[in-house]
Amino acid sequence: MKRSVWILFSFFLFCKGGAVEPMEKTHVLTLDEAIMLARVQSVDAAVALNELKTAYWEYRTYRAELLPEVNFTATVPSYHKGYNSYQLNDGSYTYVQNNYMQMNGQLSIDQNIWFTGGTLSLNTSLDFLRQMDGSSGNRFMSVPLALTLNQPVFGVNQTKWDRRIEPVRYAEAKAAFLSATEEVTMTTINYFFNLLLARENVAIARQNLENAEKLYEVAKAKRRMGQISENDVLQLELNVLDARSSLTSNESALKSHMFTLRSFLALGEDEELIPEVPDSVPEVRLEYADVLSKALANNSFAQNIRRRQLEADYEVAKAKGNMREITLFAQVGFTGTDRRFDTAYRRLKDNQVVEIGFKIPILDWGKRRGQVKVAQSNREVTESKLRQESMNFNQNLFVLVEQFNNQQTQLHLADEADQIARKRYHTNVETFLVGKISTLDLNDSQSQKDEARRKHINELFYYWYYYYQLRSLTLWDFAAGTGIEADFEKIVKH
Incomplete structure (x- = not known):
């Protein structure tokens, strides 16, 4: 009887989590393809582009004000x-x-x-x-x-101050556009891995249901032969019911995550997306000092700090200039x-x-002098905020670098744990069939197998997410060793 039972289950004992059967129209989606589609078709990318266009034409308007103007x-x-x-x-x-x-x-x-x-x-x-x-x-x-x-x-010389502020403002807008593009990628990674994990959960739930049903049939046969207790049979029957409930819940979550990603990528609702697990990751080791120098050189935050400091200085200069008004007309x-x-x-x-x-003014009761003091006080407040924001930026960047470097180890450990948990589960299934372990041990190995698989996908998600978060802050491609640049004239006029 044991041999016949073994033959009955030999075809499924070593099978891996199966994929969900595709619908008539399927789209096998890689992470690189999803990122490319998001940067071209997503609403977030369109918003970032329109903000860049606004900044571009504002800068063009400023440049035109420096040129001769002919009027009739x-x-x-x-x-x-x-x-x-x-x-x-x-x-x-x-x-x-x-x-x-x-x-x-x-x-x-x-x-x-201007001078x-x-x-x-x-x-x-x-x-x-x-x-x-x-x-x-x-x-x-x-x-x-x-x-x-x-x-x-x-x-105050308005044109002279504009020559100092407006180029910084435009540089900030260009850097912000590149960072926004990387942030679109981060959103894509989030949706992509949510769908990937949802499909994996459905595959796990479907495989677990199949295994639970077959193990339940074996348990009933072994119960009739008096080889296991009634309690074990009832436990396996409960496993079948739990597996069916889990499958229904995971299929609903899969549909929700698929709709979210399709909507974000502007794809048709009749497409079933099948995300592929990335087969490789960019393995780089980062140094905080190097990352910080690239962030301060490229990130829009550095330009934002400089622009706000210049604007605070301009307000003080304007308040001082308003203390007396003298104009020459010739x-x-x-x-x-x-x-x-x-x-x-x-x-x-x-x-x-x-x-x-x-x-x-002969007598203005200190109004103009008060305006100067207000502008100077506001500048001091701005400077304090900028120092605090710079410290927070540096600290957050340090934490992110540490998280990314640690994530490489976490990913390798999760990969090994996934493989070991799979082997342990299949071994326990074989052992259960010959009656050497209980259903509790079998359930425990199944739970650890499922959890190890989910953890591996989660660790893979965090690795990619941290990587592109660092790219968005530094505007640097660490895998290629080059800066992230763009032809802004071509992008705006396309």
């Missing part, structure tokens, strides 16, 4: 008919009618002067006036050429006026204007 303004025509008050020689007032049509146009070239903060403009304009009542006629006024300077003397050029268009450009006269205006 015109009014064609402007018609007025109404009454205005007019004072006579005797001091009394009367109303006179105005009825005229006016047109004007002006062409200007404006240039911001002084002023604006230099080159203008040419023409005005036309026609009186509709009384001595009607045309009048022209021309300004063939006028050079205008508008210069704040002690105020214009030199020529102007001409006549009833005819051509002579309006011939009979030219000098046209010069020089103005120096200032506003210095």
